[in-house]
Amino acid sequence: xxxxxxxxxxxxxxxxxxxxxxxxxxxxxxxxxxxxxxxxxxxxxxxxxxxxxxxxxxxxxxxxxxxxxxxxxxxxxxxxxxxxxxxxxxxxxxxxxxxxxxxxxxxxxxxxxxxxxxxxxxxxxxxxxxxxxxxxxxxxxxxxxxxxxxxxxxxxxxxxxxxxxxxxxxxxxxxxxxxxxxxxxxxxxxxxxxxxxxxxxxxxxxxxxxxxxxxxxxxxxxxxxxxxxxxxxxxxxxxxxxxxxxxxxxxxxxxxxxxxxxxxxxxxxxxxxxxxxxxxxxxxxxxxxxxxxxxxxxxxxxxxxxxxxxxxxxxxxxxxxxxxxxxxxxxxxxxxxxxxxxxxxxxxxxxxxxxxxxxxxxxxxxxxxxxxxxxxxxxxxxxxxxxxxxxxxxxxxxxxxxxxxxxxxxxxxxxxx
Amino acid sequence: xxxxxxxxxxxxxxxxxxxxxxxxxxxxxxxxxxxxxxxxxxxxxxxxxxxxxxxxxxxxxxxxxxxxxxxxxxxxxxxxxxxxxxxxxxxxxxxxxxxxxxxxxxxxxxxxxxxxxxxxxxxxxxxxxxxxxxxxxxxxxxxxxxxxxxxxxxxxxxxxxxxxxxxxxxxxxxxxxxxxxxxxxxxxxxxxxxxxxxxxxxxxxxxxxxxxxxxxxxxxxxxxxxxxxxxxxxxxxxxxxxxxxxxxxxxxxxxxxxxxx
Numbered sequence: 001x002x003x004x005x006x007x008x009x010x011x012x013x014x015x016x017x018x019x020x021x022x023x024x025x026x027x028x029x030x031x032x033x034x035x036x037x038x039x040x041x042x043x044x045x046x047x048x049x050x051x052x053x054x055x056x057x058x059x060x061x062x063x064x065x066x067x068x069x070x071x072x073x074x075x076x077x078x079x080x081x082x083x084x085x086x087x088x089x090x091x092x093x094x095x096x097x098x099x100x101x102x103x104x105x106x107x108x109x110x111x112x113x114x115x116x117x118x119x120x121x122x123x124x125x126x127x128x129x130x131x132x133x134x135x136x137x138x139x140x141x142x143x144x145x146x147x148x149x150x151x152x153x154x155x156x157x158x159x160x161x162x163x164x165x166x167x168x169x170x171x172x173x174x175x176x177x178x179x180x181x182x183x184x185x186x187x188x189x190x191x192x193x194x195x196x197x198x199x200x201x202x203x204x205x206x207x208x209x210x211x212x213x214x215x216x217x218x219x220x221x222x223x224x225x226x227x228x229x230x231x232x233x234x235x236x237x238x239x240x241x242x243x244x245x246x247x248x249x250x251x252x253x254x255x256x257x258x259x260x261x262x263x264x265x266x267x268x269x270x271x272x273x274x275x276x277x278x279x280x281x282x283x284x285x286x287x288x289x290x291x292x293x294x295x296x297x298x299x300x301x302x303x304x305x306x307x308x309x310x311x312x313x314x315x316x317x318x319x320x321x322x323x324x325x326x327x328x329x330x331x332x333x334x335x336x337x338x339x340x341x342x343x344x345x346x347x348x349x350x351x352x353x354x355x356x357x358x359x360x361x362x363x364x365x366x367x368x369x370x371x372x373x374x375x376x377x378x379x380x381x382x383x384x385x386x387x388x389x390x391x392x393x394x395x396x397x398x399x400x401x402x403x404x405x406x407x408x409x410x411x412x413x414x415x416x417x
Numbered sequence: 418x419x420x421x422x423x424x425x426x427x428x429x430x431x432x433x434x435x436x437x438x439x440x441x442x443x444x445x446x447x448x449x450x451x452x453x454x455x456x457x458x459x460x461x462x463x464x465x466x467x468x469x470x471x472x473x474x475x476x477x478x479x480x481x482x483x484x485x486x487x488x489x490x491x492x493x494x495x496x497x498x499x500x501x502x503x504x505x506x507x508x509x510x511x512x513x514x515x516x517x518x519x520x521x522x523x524x525x526x527x528x529x530x531x532x533x534x535x536x537x538x539x540x541x542x543x544x545x546x547x548x549x550x551x552x553x554x555x556x557x558x559x560x561x562x563x564x565x566x567x568x569x570x571x572x573x574x575x576x577x578x579x580x581x582x583x584x585x586x587x588x589x590x591x592x593x594x595x596x597x598x599x600x601x602x603x604x605x606x607x608x609x610x611x612x613x614x615x616x617x618x619x620x621x622x623x624x625x626x627x628x629x630x631x632x633x634x635x636x637x638x639x640x641x642x643x644x645x646x647x648x649x650x651x652x653x654x655x656x657x658x659x660x661x662x663x664x665x666x667x668x669x670x671x672x673x674x675x676x677x678x
Contacts, residue, residue, distance in 0.1 A: 002493050003600040011529040013678065015549075015596030016497045016516035021587040081585020081605040088565040088584050099564035099588055158418070197558060197662055198594035293661070363596045364678035366511060367529065 003081065006382070007372045014367035020359045024373055024390045025079040027355045030189045030211060031218070031348055032072045032393065037186040038219010039065035040113065040178055045268065047116075047175035053264040056257065059120065060230075060410045061223045066113050067401040073106065075393050078384040098192045109178070109185045116174040118152075119167045121408050123159050125152045148407070186215040193354060200294030200365075201301075201358040206283050213276035218347035220269045221340040224262060226401070228337055231258045234411065262336050270326050273343065277319050280350070297365040305368065306360060310353050318346015460573040462612055463639045464668040465646045465655070466548050470633035473498050473546040475520035477625035477634060482518065484613060484624035486603075493599040494518065495610040496550040496625055501676055502526060503542045509676045510534060521546075547677050548634060550625070551576065551597045551610035552658065552666030559589035559598060559609075568607060574667060575614055580606045594662045612636060639667070 004019025039061045045051045046058035077083045093100040129149040132142060187208035193199075194207025231254060238250045284302070287295060302310055325339040356371045374386030383389055419427075481496045482489050497516030503509050512527040525533040557576050560568050567582040568589055583606035590598040590607060601608035613623035617636065621627075626634045637646025649655070649671075656673030657666045670677075 002491050002602050003605065005492055009530060013511040013513075014529065016513055017493050017590075017599035018596045019599075021590050021600070076586070079586070081587075081600060082583065085565075085582070085584040088567075088582060092566050092582070094563055094566035096561045097564040097588065098562070099586060102564070192588075196562070196591050198592055363594060364511070366509070366678055 003381075007374055007385070009370040009372065010362075010367065011370065012362075012367035013364050014362040014369060015364060018362055018369065020356065020369055020371045022079075022355055022359060023371065023385050024387070025075040025385060025393070027348070027351045028075040028390050028393045029072070029079070030186070030193075030215075030355075031351045032068060032075060032397075033186050033189050034211065034215030034218045034347065034351075035222050035397075036065055036068040036072050036109075036219070037182040037212070038216040038221075039068060039223050040182040040219070041216050042220050042223050042265070042268070044175040044179050044182075047171055048179065051264075053260065056411075057223065057227060057261050057265055059408075060227055061219075062113065062117060062120065063404055063408045063410050064223055064226060064397070064401055065219075066117060066408075067404050068397045069110055069113060070400060071393060071396045073102075074396065076102075078389055078393070098188060098195055101188060105181070105185050105188060109181050112174055112178045112181055116171055116178065117408060118154070119171045119174070122153065122156065122167060123164060124409065125149050126157050126159050129153055130157065152407070183212050187212045193358070198363060199358050201298055201361075202354065204283055204287075206279055210276065210279045210283065213272055213279055214347050214350055216272045217269060217276050218344055220265060220272065221343040221347070224265050224269065224336060225340045225344070226398075227265075228258065228262065228333060228340075230410075259331075259333060262333060263331055266326050266331055266336060266339070269340075269343065270323070273319065273323060273326075277315075277323075294365055297361045301357060301360045301368070306353060306357050309349060309357070314346055314349040314353055317342055318349050319343075322346065458572050459640055461639045462553060462574050462617060462667070463637055463646060463650065464550065464553070464612070465635040465637060465649060466668060466670050467633050467635075468545055468547050468670060468672040468674075470631040471498065471546040471548055472631060473500055473517060473521045474630065475517040476628045476630065477548060478516050478518045480624040480628035481610075484616075487608070488602050489518075491602045492516075493602065493608070495597070495608070496548065499547045499549060499678075500526075500544070501547065501674065502536055502544040503674075503676055504536060504540045505542050506540075510536065511676075511678065517546075543674075545672070545674065547670070547673075548625075549595070549597070549658075550668060551612070552595055552664065552668040553612060555665035555667060556663060558592040558594070558662070558664055559607075562588045562592040564588065571614075575612050575617075576609065577611050577614060578607050578609060580604050583607050594659050594664065595666075 002019065004021050004023075007023060008019040010018070042054070043058040043061035043065065046054040077086055080086055089100060090103045093103060095101070129146065129152075132138065132146040132149070135142065138146060190208035190211030193202040193211075194204055196202045235251050235254050238254065287298060322339040322342040325335050325342070328335075359369055359371070361368055374382040377383035377386050377388045475498060478494055478497055481487070482494060485495055487493065487495060492515065494516035497513050497518075499511055499513045500517070500521055501509065501511050510526040514521070514527045523533075524538075525535050528534055553570075553574050553576055555574070557570055560570050560576060563569075564586060565582060565584055567579045567584070568576060569579070570576045580601075585600065585605055585607070587600070587607070590600070593609075598607055598609045600606070613621075613625075616623060623634075623636055626636050635646050635649075637644040637650075639647050639650065641647055642651075650669050653671065655669040655671055657669060658673075658677070659666070
């Protein structure tokens with residue numbers, strides 16, 4: 001069977017070689033990189049612009065961004081017909097291609113996040129490693145911990161006030177460099193689509209900017225969601241562990257912090273959400289107004305075949321409802337959870353409508369292609385290019401985040417600075 | 418602790434130490450390699466299709482599949498023939514069942530999803546066939562977007578794919594406005610028409626040109642003024658497909674209609 005034939009249904013006049021070649025994994029790719037970039041921008045709001053209220057969220061977002069970073073290239077690997085040749089991109093990058101820069105942009109960004117994390121948690125590493133070093137009879141686990149944290153210090157044990165001050169400066173600089181790099185990382189994912197001149201729906205210079213805005217929206221939303229979930233878990237844990245007197249105090253304390261952080265973060269979410277919607281609508285209006293050759297077929301897709309996906313699922317449920325939820329006064333945690341879930345869904349649908357929607361019509365402009373996502377996997381292809389593959393990618397960051405939070409404690413304020 | 422001076426010194430030494438051995442490597446340009454083998458710059462292959470002569474028999478598609486080892490029953494093909502039927506009420510119908518591998522055996526138009534459209538002969542204004550293949554563009558978007566340089570253009574204009582280097586990302590397939598590219602069902606790499614490069618470089622014609630009973634397809638060298646194909650392109654009125662993409666296609670058509678997609 002030809003690649004793509006399994007999930008493509010052709011209607012009217014479509015060229016014989018046309019199939020939906022870029023399927024659900026290519027929807028996941030910009031979605032995941034978007035989360036990476038968004039989470040990083042959120043953490044930078046505190047480090048660069050000194051928005052004090054986001055202190056707690058900043059550390060959390062940075063670690064989460066790092067966890068997401070490892071997942072971001074996975075959809076591409078699963079999508080490649082020859083995944084083991086993926087390394088060719090690093091060996092013979094062909095720089096006229098937008099994808100060729102992936103290796104460079106991605107590694108640069110990874111290096112920035114890793115160094116920022118190091119400066120942020122250096123003190124913590126030293127504080128863990130030093131007592132273990134002095135301890136005489138270490139158990140196996142302690143040895144392991146000792147080795148991990150010893151190597152993480154990179155041999156630097158100087159945690160004097162002066163050096164810590166310098167660390168903070170380094171973090172600020174790294175975060176400042178990181179913002180444009182994060183935007184580039186994702187803007188360039190938009191460029192991959194926006195520069196395909198053969199695809200009438202994708203080709204617009206607005207694409208990278210739209211991608212960046214929706215990326216920040218989704219990144220902030222996911223950070224808020226994960227933050228709420230972990231805070232709720234902490235509340236639950238603290239209510240089980242502590243004596244009745246201590247517990248109520250600590251639980252209230254935690255809840256207070258949680259609501260505060262969420263309220264502030266929600267403001268930034270709203271700001272970027274409005275920007276993203278504005279740009280997307282501008283693109284739509286511009287296409288309708290200029291009405292070039294491809295408009296007839298694009299209109300029939302946008303207002304006809306994909307109406308539910310675009311106007312109901314993406315704009316109404318994904319944008320309008322969360323906009324109202326966050327704008328209503330007196331934001332509660334429950335409403336915030338509902339809001340961010342809708343936002344995440346909306347951004348996912350936006351990616352879907354770009355990637356799948358862009359292939360919903362034929363290059364002939366006289367035919368259509370329908371995508372049927374493989375639900376039940378029965379071979380490797382239907383697994384990786386189906387619902388199961390997409391879900392594995394979506395869930396992958398969470399266990400990674402859990403492992404990373406063992407090394408970079410996201411809540412222990414004493415451990416870092 | 419290391420001071421700034423030492424740090425800079427070490428950094429410079431380190432970079433120099435790494436850069437020197439790296440400088441021994443040369444990034445090999447496939448174009449250059451190709452040019453070293455033979456001087457083909459005096460050749461620029463072009464294709465000429467006379468749509469008036471095509472009857473839609475599909476021999477070219479069959480021959481191409483066999484010659485280039487594209488699985489016969491796979492629903493992909495390097496070349497295909499399209500049928501256009503324009504009715505008196507101004508509607509345009511087009512189809513290419515199985516790329517017209519078996520020709521057009523019925524007058525019903527294939528609408529896809531198992532539906533067919535009957536058109537009465539008296540309702541037809543005009544109808545014709547258009548063979549399609551890779552345009553071997555002068556400005557090929559597929560070559561531009563390949564992230565690893567696995568697809569490249571030879572100096573004689575033919576665009577080819579390196580099956581050993583293609584990673585199978587599909588970017589070139591998305592980048593081609595003509596839909597000539599696909600994934601090879603066996604090799605799982607990008608695949609396309611290369612004007613039967615193994616034949617034309619030996620002085621033979623492409624399989625489709627050879628097999629066409631009506632002479633609808635011709636291949637020539639536009640740099641040779643005495644080539645019959647060149648003469649036709651230079652003296653007669655020929656059209657190209659999808660000019661608006663700026664790809665500068667090198668497959669020329671006689672009798673192109675505005676309805677051709």
